[in-house]
Amino acid sequence: MHLSIHLTTPDARPAVVADACTLIDQEVARTSGISGMAIRSAYRVLTGIRRGMVPSAVDGLLDPFADQLDPFYQQHVATGEPLVDILTAQRTSMAEALLSITDDRAERTSQVTLRRAYQRVRGSARGYVEAAAPGIAELIDAHTPAQGGPDPAPSPEAG
Numbered sequence: 001m002h003l004s005i006h007l008t009t010p011d012a013r014p015a016v017v018a019d020a021c022t023l024i025d026q027e028v029a030r031t032s033g034i035s036g037m038a039i040r041s042a043y044r045v046l047t048g049i050r051r052g053m054v055p056s057a058v059d060g061l062l063d064p065f066a067d068q069l070d071p072f073y074q075q076h077v078a079t080g081e082p083l084v085d086i087l088t089a090q091r092t093s094m095a096e097a098l099l100s101i102t103d104d105r106a107e108r109t110s111q112v113t114l115r116r117a118y119q120r121v122r123g124s125a126r127g128y129v130e131a132a133a134p135g136i137a138e139l140i141d142a143h144t145p146a147q148g149g150p151d152p153a154p155s156p157e158a159g
Helices: 003-007 011-030 033-049 053-079 083-089 089-107 112-131 133-142
Strands: none
Touching: 003 053, 003 112, 003 133, 011 033, 011 053, 011 083, 011 112, 011 133, 033 053, 033 112, 053 133, 083 089, 083 133, 089 112, 089 133, 112 133
16 A cells, blocks of 8 residues: 555544654754754744744645655565665665655745755755654654554454
């Protein structure tokens, strides 16, 4: 089953968006150094432009991100290998797949401030997305059926 079936349904979407926003907040807060300062500054610009901008952006990117992450998820489903191991091992491919979407969106936006903020941090973005691989895997795992785990305990009524 395609990853989007699990992440983008009307029932699942709000929780996935909320969890993704929490992950983004955590990853931005975790940045350090000069490039981290640029990331935090760009994030403040993004969140300062319009209240709710991040959740709105995440919601708008969720479908194409699910499409880009699906091959990794399908590998996880087919092999039973933990998704975190797959995304970590293939972190550069995963990051470039996701950044191809944001690159396209940044290029097409009519909001010059957003485009400039994105261009300032794009050079270091791949490293930050790569570092977020465990969190991305955890988010996906939280919203998809367990793969290869133990069978759920029978309900008391089943006996």
